[in-house]
Amino acid sequence: MPIDIPITDGLFTGPPDAPRLLGSRCTACGNHMFPVQDGCSRCSGASTETVELGRRGTLWTWTVQSYPPKAPPFAGNVDPATFEPYGVGYVELDGKLLVESRLTLADPDQLHIGMELEMVIDPLYINDDGDQVVTFAFGPVGASPEPSRA
Amino acid sequence: MSDDVAIVGIGMHEFGRHEGIEGIDQGVVAVRRALVDAGLQWNDIEFAFGGSQAAGSADTMVAKLGLTGLQFINVANGCATGGSALFSAYNSIKSGMFDVGMAVGFDKHERGAFRVDLKENGLEEWYGASGLALTTQFFGMKINRYMHDYDISETTLAAVANKASRNGAMNPMAWRRNELSIEDVSTSRMVSYPLTQYMFCSPAEGAVSLVLCRADRARELTETPVFLRAAVVRSRRFGSFEVMAPHLAVERGDGPTIDAAKAAFEMAGIGPDDIDLAQLQDTEVGAEIMHMAENGFCEHGDQEHMIARGETEIGGRFPVNTDGGCLANGEPVGASGLRQVYENVVQLRGDAGVRQVRGDPRVAYTHVYGSPGISGVTILSR
Numbered sequence: 048m049p050i051d052i053p054i055t056d057g058l059f060t061g062p063p064d065a066p067r068l069l070g071s072r073c074t075a076c077g078n079h080m081f082p083v084q085d086g087c088s089r090c091s092g093a094s095t096e097t098v099e100l101g102r103r104g105t106l107w108t109w110t111v112q113s114y115p116p117k118a119p120p121f122a123g124n125v126d127p128a129t130f131e132p133y134g135v136g137y138v139e140l141d142g143k144l145l146v147e148s149r150l151t152l153a154d155p156d157q158l159h160i161g162m163e164l165e166m167v168i169d170p171l172y173i174n175d176d177g178d179q180v181v182t183f184a185f186g187p188v189g190a191s192p193e194p195s196r197a
Numbered sequence: 198m199s200d201d202v203a204i205v206g207i208g209m210h211e212f213g214r215h216e217g218i219e220g221i222d223q224g225v226v227a228v229r230r231a232l233v234d235a236g237l238q239w240n241d242i243e244f245a246f247g248g249s250q251a252a253g254s255a256d257t258m259v260a261k262l263g264l265t266g267l268q269f270i271n272v273a274n275g276c277a278t279g280g281s282a283l284f285s286a287y288n289s290i291k292s293g294m295f296d297v298g299m300a301v302g303f304d305k306h307e308r309g310a311f312r313v314d315l316k317e318n319g320l321e322e323w324y325g326a327s328g329l330a331l332t333t334q335f336f337g338m339k340i341n342r343y344m345h346d347y348d349i350s351e352t353t354l355a356a357v358a359n360k361a362s363r364n365g366a367m368n369p370m371a372w373r374r375n376e377l378s379i380e381d382v383s384t385s386r387m388v389s390y391p392l393t394q395y396m397f398c399s400p401a402e403g404a405v406s407l408v409l410c411r412a413d414r415a416r417e418l419t420e421t422p423v424f425l426r427a428a429v430v431r432s433r434r435f436g437s438f439e440v441m442a443p444h445l446a447v448e449r450g451d452g453p454t455i456d457a458a459k460a461a462f463e464m465a466g467i468g469p470d471d472i473d474l475a476q477l478q479d480t481e482v483g484a485e486i487m488h489m490a491e492n493g494f495c496e497h498g499d500q501e502h503m504i505a506r507g508e509t510e511i512g513g514r515f516p517v518n519t520d521g522g523c524l525a526n527g528e529p530v531g532a533s534g535l536r537q538v539y540e541n542v543v544q545l546r547g548d549a550g551v552r553q554v555r556g557d558p559r560v561a562y563t564h565v566y567g568s569p570g571i572s573g574v575t576i577l578s579r
Contacts, residue, residue, distance in 0.1 A: 108341050113388055
């Protein structure tokens, strides 16, 4: 069984069946940002602390990526014959911020503004060592914690 | 309105795809055409601001235009590169430093969607690797939310592309000159829900150059000077919803377009009701619709009946994107904002032929928008 490799360190944390995104909280004004960053976009304060963001949220807006993005920068499957469209949306987490994310749903009939979603680990590609590289996505609450492997 | 700076010459290299012609050489063509239009020689030009996103440094064109020693400053400001060149040229004359100068923008992009340079946009590799670094996604998400909030219909989206195609068909400098029916647009391939292929503009090639001079000398050069009443560029503020944003604030704030529009109207001392025609950033149809309201020309949601009544047609109450906009011309990033100004000069001179706005228009507006959340506005008048 190949091990899962996060697409980058410090983006998300926790066990695979209950992952959480890592963000920054401004120690001066409480503004939340993602990913972790120095400096506050609201109050210009320079001091932030790393925090775990909520796992569940509501969909604020969405679209569907219907064609293979250019690679690079995209690292997933770009073969037009087997490319699978994916949703993209902004998910509001705990009234603190909206995070842009891949969505596990890609069917416009299944997506609607305001729907509840939760974060999952999303397989993206197999690297040269044969390991599964994963990123994050949001999907319907309670859906399979074991998404199909890329 | 102050009248410190005039546009006395305009030049364009046709927009589209031009195999074998470098972007910078298209810029040289635009400069020469602007000089002819102004009745000037290259060595009359005291300074220039210019730029491209993907086709090289503008100042290298002096090798072909002539090494006159002029002050030539390269501008790189994303989608507002052309607008920023114009803003800089405007202020160089307004300050009293120079009398005659030039703004030039050109570009040449590869086919397909824009390939986003992550570093240039302040983004990390995982963002692009995960498939989030696409401008098309932003536009799909922004209009999807807007349709939800303000009851804009899919028919209205298609109607904007239909209008652009008809205006483009009347513009000899446009890239796409075939008319698209509402059905053609609606049934074309879905790209980024709810936007289809024909609802988007494409990266393209082309160049535009403008000759500017002190307003009190304008009539020595042309009988039809057009005065630059305002030139403004604004970046995003906290709470705005912009392209290439891994996160957004929960609270919504005014975007750079709203800020730039307000500042431009204040600078010109006029309001939206005084504008006779406008060129508004139409990267895709939703952008044109949303930018009508963000620039102050209507309330959010009014676009639905305005477009249904044909008010934004060339023959309508408030013509928008009379040259076919980005949708018909494509988007060579460095030149796109200057194309809008070029079209407004053509219209205000009364030289637009079959696409001339009727009623002797006197005041015209341009708005360019792009990554990473930047807007440029100009107001021109006779």
